[in-house]
Amino acid sequence: MRIALTGSSGKLGTVVARELRAAGHDVIGLDIVGQRGPGFVQVDLSDYGQVIDALAGVNDQHDGVDALVHLGAIPAPGLRSDVATFHNNMLSTFNVFWAAVRLGIHKIVYASSETVLGLPFDVPPPYIPVDEEYAARPESVYSLVKHLEEQLAIELVRWHPEISITALRFSNVMAPEDYAEFPFDEDATTRKWNLWGYIDARDGAQAVQxxxxxxxxxxxxxxxxxxxxxMTRSNDELVAEVFPGVPTTGDLGTNDTLLSIDKARRLLGYDPQHSWRDHR
Structure with a gap:
């Protein structure tokens, strides 16, 4: 496929671009910053005119795309003001989705976020492991936008049933060079904010594919x-210490993820291959 990839210069986007190209796809990167050259177009996603024009075709770069991967955003809460985060991320996603609809691009995959699950879990989750079955619990403006983006997608596919929009609720994205800081065993509360989860960027790219x-x-x-x-500390120990009284569903495993990936495994064929433990 020829795939438009927003946020192609970001931490996850650079790996997604590399892996999709290695799989034989033609990737057109769209970002506000990046290296000039084939396969990259500088675009301000908050400007609808630039977005639809870039997706429709750019001179000798391409004449339209088959699919869209949308990763472009202010990537976390607290990096910019709440108002700037809301305006940039909500408007950018609307522009990207709307342009795709208008251009007849029927396959959209985009970055939602683990934050919609209730991070930083100052209010404990309803059960552990968490999954996609309970209602969103945004606790920041950044997370609120991610929730609203999912609601936007729901309505767009209701209007256009032929379109596929997939929200990938990525955990905290890590690269191999980040693993020098692992594990975080000294204080169980240091990483309780996302149930001690993470995602290797290479497995994030696999999920996109x-x-x-x-x-x-x-x-x-x-x-x-x-x-x-x-963590190397066991899940039973961590949950008992940090989330006493929260119901658990089934065997938590020793160090198995507490952000359930069962649905992604079952319906997408997602199969993570990378662990920080391989770099110890």
Whole structure:
């Protein structure tokens, strides 16, 4: 496929671009910053005119795309003011989705976030492991936008049932060079904010590819995390210390992820291959 990739210069986007190209796809990167050259177009996603024009075709770069991967955003709460985060991320996602609809691009995969699950879990989750089955619990403006983006996608596919929009609720994205800081065993509360989860950027790219290949028409959401936690301490010990009284569903495993990836495994064929433990 020829795939437009917003946020192609970001931490996850650079890996997604590399892995999709290695799989044989033609990737057109769209970002406000990046290296000039084939396969990259500088675009301000908050400007609808630039977005639809870049997706429709750019001189000798391309004459239209088959699919869209949308990763472009202010990537976390607290990096900019709440108002700037809301305005940039909400407007950018609307522009990207709306341009795709208008251009007849029927396959969309985009970055939602683990934050919609209730991070930083100052209010404990309803149960552990968490999954996609309970209602969103945004606790920041950044997370609120991610929730609203999912609601936007739901309505767009209701209007256009032929479109597939997949929300990937990525955990905290890590690269191999980040693993020198692992594990975080000294204080269980240091990483309790996302149930001690993470995602290797290479497995994040795999999830994108599986969604492009396997997602059906309509909207769906998937938690995307590594298969393990950032701890060597056992899950039973961590949950008892930090979230006493929260119901658990089934065997938590010793260090298995507490951000359930069962749905992504089952419906997308997602199968994480990378762990910080491989770099110790």
């Amino acid at each position: 599986r969604a492009l290949e396997n997602a059906r028409a309509g909207f769906d959401r998937f938690i995307i995390a590594a298969a393990d936690t950032v």
